[in-house]
Amino acid sequence: MVAADISKVYPKDTEAPAGGVDDMTRLLYLHEPGVLGNIKTRYEHNQIYTYAGNILIAVNPFQWSPYLYGTHMMEQYKDADLGELSPHVFAIADVAYRAMKKEGKSNSILVSGESGAGKTETIMMLMRYLAYLGPRSGTEGRTVEQQVLESNPVLEAFGNAKTVRNNNSSRFGKFVEIQFDKEGHISGAAIRTYLLERSRDKERYKLGAGPKSFHYLNQSNCIEVDGINDSQEYLATRSAMYIVGISEEEQEAIFRVVAAVLHIGNIDFDEGTEVDSSVIKDDKSRFHLKTASELLMCDCDKLEKALITRIMVTREGVITKTLVPELAIVSRDGLAKTIYSLLFDWIVNKINVSIGQEANSTQSIGVLDICGFENFEVNSFEQLCINYANEKLQEYFNQYIFKMEQQEYTEEEIDWSYIDFVDNQDVLDLIEKKPGGVIALLDEAWGEGTL
Numbered sequence: 062m063v064a065a066d067i068s069k070v071y072p073k074d075t076e077a078p079a080g081g082v083d084d085m086t087r088l089l090y091l092h093e094p095g096v097l098g099n100i101k102t103r104y105e106h107n108q109i110y111t112y113a114g115n116i117l118i119a120v121n122p123f124q125w126s127p128y129l130y131g132t133h134m135m136e137q138y139k140d141a142d143l144g145e146l147s148p149h150v151f152a153i154a155d156v157a158y159r160a161m162k163k164e165g166k167s168n169s170i171l172v173s174g175e176s177g178a179g180k181t182e183t184i185m186m187l188m189r190y191l192a193y194l195g196p197r198s199g200t201e202g203r204t205v206e207q208q209v210l211e212s213n214p215v216l217e218a219f220g221n222a223k224t225v226r227n228n229n230s231s232r233f234g235k236f237v238e239i240q241f242d243k244e245g246h247i248s249g250a251a252i253r254t255y256l257l258e259r260s261r262d263k264e265r266y267k268l269g270a271g272p273k274s275f276h277y278l279n280q281s282n283c284i285e286v287d288g289i290n291d292s293q294e295y296l297a298t299r300s301a302m303y304i305v306g307i308s309e310e311e312q313e314a315i316f317r318v319v320a321a322v323l324h325i326g327n328i329d330f331d332e333g334t335e336v337d338s339s340v341i342k343d344d345k346s347r348f349h350l351k352t353a354s355e356l357l358m359c360d361c362d363k364l365e366k367a368l369i370t371r372i373m374v375t376r377e378g379v380i381t382k383t384l385v386p387e388l389a390i391v392s393r394d395g396l397a398k399t400i401y402s403l404l405f406d407w408i409v410n411k412i413n414v415s416i417g418q419e420a421n422s423t424q425s426i427g428v429l430d431i432c433g434f435e436n437f438e439v440n441s442f443e444q445l446c447i448n449y450a451n452e453k454l455q456e457y458f459n460q461y462i463f464k465m466e467q468q469e470y471t472e473e474e475i476d477w478s479y480i481d482f483v484d485n486q487d488v489l490d491l492i493e494k495k496p497g498g499v500i501a502l503l504d505e506a507w508g509e510g511t512l
């Protein structure tokens with residue numbers, strides 16, 4: 062016997078089917094335990110997808126089903142009405158595509174969920190299905206849709222990293238706008254990326270010495286990930302790079318830059334003879350400095366100077382200041398992050414140029430994939446930005462869904478009372494409000510030079 066507080070007891074639908082219902086709107090009682098119970102029941106019956114009206118809820122099974130995403134499945138969902146077949150991510154893509162073709166209007170598909178929920182994989186499935194629906198006939202070699210799809214592994218290779226939550230966690234956000242011509246064939250794509258997190262290093266570049274000897278790689282003590290074959294992934298990345306139009310020569314240059322970043326990370330400093338100055342620590346550090354400059358094809362002395370000095374522009378003119386070793390390290394890491402970030406931007410730009418966009422494209426389907434909400438033992442500014450982006454997206458979702466629903470009720474002259482939903486405005490205010498919000502305070506502190 063359990064005594065429960067009556068206010069915490071929710072009615073159960075005793076006539077619900079054993080396998081649950083495939084659309085939450087069919088639940089007799091629509092309360093949180095009912096919704097969660099339904100998702101659980103379906104999951105136990107190997108159904109990872111459930112609708113809530115025209116929204117799709119997915120549970121990450123962490124196990125690939127051999128038939129769930131095959132061509133046969135794609136054929137089934139083509140032109141099927143939403144709800145006609147079992148809930149599926151293909152059905153959502155199909156609705157977006159058909160609506161676009163029928164109304165000639167662009168659509169966007171938003172995928173949200175915490176880190177590791179399966180957003181990036183879902184986006185990949187959406188893109189694969191759209192590529193299946195809209196291939197261009199008669200194109201030889203590298204097709205636009207192939208390039209659009211292969212942009213994913215390339216961006217993931219440079220922009221994803223292992224976290225405690227997800228072995229392949231997106232450390233950047235991306236919005237891919239897939240453009241279609243009047244016949245509904247893919248004609249181009251535009252990729253925009255946001256907020257690359259650069260304080261995490263994941264490149265495994267074989268440089269003779271092995272990854273463990275690189276400062277930027279050995280801090281996490283995690284060099285291998287179960288089930289991941291680095292050499293296979295490397296070859297897949299190289300082949301994807303080729304497909305998205307990055308030449309052999311450019312690929313070599315990319316890996317040279319990555320290697321240079323790693324070597325920069327191994328340059329250490331000692332105090333110099335002058336007050337508040339530093340010098341390159343020893344022969345080992347000098348070797349890394351020299352290698353980095355060779356890889357970057359820049360002057361070794363200039364690189365050294367850039368690391369151990371800071372140039373300040375003041376009203377009186379340009380001042381060069383020497384740095385103590387601790388600050389030289391900050392400068393070193395800053396340089397490495399900037400180089401890496403510019404490399405990432407270069408790759409994104411290269412892919413965009415090679416896929417091509419239609420200047421006057423009127424029909425497109427956009428897919429948005431961001432870094433999911435995350436909470437680590439130690440959270441930094443990056444987590445604040447990531448979680449804020451998630452919060453903002455949630456607000457948009459709330460506004461859109463509830464506004465849309467209520468508008469529909471009004472149009473259909475249904476008597477409705479205001480739908481109560483958890484409003485996250487307080488959280489947003491705390492972060493973004495001007496003045497007084499966290500970001501505004503950080504800006505202020507930054508301006509005063511206290512950060």
Ligand SMILES: Nc1ncnc2c1ncn2[C@@H]1O[C@H](COP(=O)(O)OP(=O)(O)OP(=O)(O)O)[C@@H](O)[C@H]1O
Nearest residue numbers: 123124176177178179180181182227230231432433
């Ligand atoms: N539909 C699926 N079927 C089987 N496994 C899946 C599926 N979706 C995701 N996974 C597994 O879960 C892992 C994490 O998924 P994914 O990288 O898409 O998460 P995410 O939501 O993008 O997280 P983050 O916000 O950290 O980028 C994948 O690497 C894959 O192993």
Ligand SMILES: [Mg+2]
Nearest residue numbers: 180181230231
């Ligand atoms: Mg992701």
